[in-house]
Amino acid sequence: FHADPIELFDGTGVHMMVVTTRSIGYLKDREQIIKGYEYEEDIELIDLYQLDNKDRYQSKNTELLNMMGIKKDDFAVMGENVKSYLGEETKIMKTFLSRTDLSGDSAGLGLALSGLIEKGELKNHVTFGVTGAISARGEVLPIGMIKEKLLIAEEKGYPFMIIPSGNRTEAKKIVVEKNLKI
Secondary structure, X not given: OEOOOEOOOOOOOEXXXXXXOOOOOOOOOHHHHHHHHHHHOOOOOOOOOOOOHHHHHHHHHHHHHHHOOOOOOHHHHHHHHHHXXXXXXXXXXXXXXXXXXXXXXXOHHHHHHHHHHHOOOOOOOOOEEEOOEEXXXXXXXXXXXXXXXXXXXXXXXXXXXXXXXXXXXXXXXHHHHOOOOO
């Protein structure tokens, strides 16, 4: 689903692309799902993906490992990686990581860039969208849902979007297929 980008540090021009997802069980009629969300809930649906049993069980197993404390969720790992890369937890990071409405690791690069700006180590005068996971050493890692994030950035009128190089081929294909200006 469409979600508004997040600019952590006002005036930086660094806008993290956010995609909201929901699992819909036992509905197979694509048109019924689309109508239900777009008309009844007034939500802009970007795309539907059908999951198979492998996806479902992997998701359930990951959630169980998280609940038992054996594995940290991607959002927590992303926070640790950004903190390690920056050498500290900045005020903006602390506020962002306390949010309970976000998940995943694709905000890592945007969080790191915002942290560098907050620390005065980076300046930016261009508005852009950003997505990408980040390792503890600062390596930018590929993410999922690049199509949805590009469509949101295009809709918001961002002239540029920083993405992981591992998503470059997919992004180029989407830009051409959807005739995007970004």
